[in-house]
Structure formats: C-alpha cells, structure tokens
C-alpha cells in the first residue's frame with residue numbers, strides 16, 4: 307500500500323475515498339482494478355468542470371495504487387446533501403431542492419467542448435432496456451429525437467450524495483457521467499430519482515439503522531412537493547419551462563430501465579409511468 311494513503315473517509319458504489327498525503331487532499335480509489343477507463347473519463351470531466359469555473363473540488367492527478375486506478379482531489383470538509391437531509395429528518399427538503407436547482411443551473415450555463423455528447427448513449431441505453439416492447443422503444447426514441455439538441459454542460463448523476471456543502475456553498479462531485487447536451491436530462495433524472503428512488507437511497511444512507519415507517523411515510527408525503535420546489539426554482543433561474551422538462555420524463559425513465567442496480571419494483575413503476583404518458587402520444 308502507498309504510504310501517501312491515509313484513513314478511509316467514505317465510499318460510494320464504485321469507489322472508496324481515503325485521505326491522501328495531507329489534510330487537504332483525498333483519493334477516490336476504484337474498487338475494481340479494471341476501471342481505468344472510467345476513472346480517466348471522470349478525471350478529464352472533472353478537469354473540464356474545474357477549468358470552466360463550476361463549483362467542484364480541484365482535481366489534481368490520476369494515480370495507480372496497487373493496481374487500482376484513483377483520482378487525487380481537493381478534500382472538502384462538509385456534508386453531502388443526503389447527510390443534511392437525513393440528519394435533519396427531511397425537514398429542510400425545500401432548501402435541498404433549491405440548492406440542487408441552483409448548482410445545476412450554474413453548471414448548465416457552461417457551453418464547452420471536450421466532453422462526450424449526451425444523446426447517443428441515451429438512445430443506446432433505451433434500446434438495451436428490458437421491460438418495454440420494441441414498438442414502445444421506437445416511440446420513446448422518436449419522442450427523444452423530436453427534441454432539439456442543446457450544447458450545455460450536464461452532470462449526469464445529480465443525486466444527493468454527489469453534492470457536498472462547505473460553508474453553505476454547494477460543490478458537485480462524481481463527474482463520471484458528464485456530457486454536453488440538454489440540461490433537462492439532469493432535471494428529469496433528478497425528478498425520477500426523487501419520485502422513485504429516494505426511499506432506498508435514504509435507507510442506504512442511514513444503514514445499519516432501519517428507516518422507521520414514520521420517516522418513510524413522511525418522505526412519501528413530501529417527495530412530490532420537493533420536486534415542485536426544485537422545478538419552480540430551476541425555471542426561475544433559467545429560460546427552461548415546465549414543458550421542456552416534462553418532455554424528457556419518458557426518455558429518461560426508459561433510460562433508467564437499463565441501469566443494473568435499479569431494483570425490479572422501481573423499474574415496474576417506471577414502466578407504468580412511461581405507458582401512462584405514451585398513451586397521450588398515440
């Protein structure tokens with residue numbers, strides 16, 4: 307093991323986070339030794355975001371520790387939006403939704419090159435998705451292709467674990483899925499995440515303690531209001547409308563059907579929403 311590596315701070319699905327060299331740096335080390343390409347992509351995307359002035363931890367370099375690829379970043383002393391949500395028992399959901407809308411709108415203002423374009427991978431994922439018939443997939447892709455292409459910086463995974471708060475300032479981390487394209491993709495992703503995945507995410511965050519039925523009930527009660535606050539704030543900060551965002555719900559729900567870690571019951575709910583919405587296109 308490298309002597310530069312220190313205490314483990316945290317972990318996500320794909321990586322572990324350790325102290326690195328001193329108090330000012332961390333290393334995000336892939337769990338899987340084969341993730342060189344993914345870490346390279348994340349490093350380059352983070353670099354583009356940093357260079358363009360988005361609020362992100364400074365990326366320093368790509369390294370290899372015992373065969374595992376890693377990225378050295380500036381260490382942020384703060385909490386994730388998920389920690390804030392859980393610690394305050396969801397009472398601050400409006401703040402959380404507004405903070406997310408604000409940092410996303412700042413990100414989306416950037417129009418830069420050198421980042422993969424967004425649409426082809428989405429179409430590819432929709433084609434791979436089980437659960438939908440071939441004709442449904444075709445209809446979804448036709449809807450997607452009818453939306454004009456934009457060229458804005460998008461994060462790709464704007465979930466509550468990927469926003470850190472330091473001195474009340476939000477920073478976006480985890481740029482693996484960044485792209486150039488339509489900002490509504492991030493917005494629809496966030497909306498679908500809150501609508502269908504917030505409970506499992508909260509459950510994961512407070513593990514090993516179990517989520518009480520009262521908390522689950524409360525989250526179910528506020529989640530649509532949280533989405534509304536998010537959309538209200540984002541539309542205030544940009545020229546994007548409710549309708550622009552709404553037209554991305556079908557394609558982004560279909561895209562989520564190809565994501566391996568999303569459980570079957572969530573995919574069934576997504577399919578139900580897609581079919582309900584597709585009826586209005588026939």
Ligand SMILES: Nc1ncnc2c1ncn2[C@@H]1O[C@H](COP(=O)(O)OP(=O)(O)OP(=O)(O)O)[C@@H](O)[C@H]1O
Pocket residue numbers: 315316317318319320321322323332334363379380381382383386467468479480
């Ligand atoms: N620069 C940083 N400074 C301090 N803590 C960080 C930093 N980067 C990441 N973390 C912590 O580590 C956690 C996981 O980081 P990250 O989201 O980059 O990993 P991941 O494995 O890609 O996550 P995912 O579960 O989304 O795949 C974050 O939620 C945060 O708590």
Ligand SMILES: [Mg+2]
Pocket residue numbers: 318319467468480
């Ligand atoms: Mg993450």
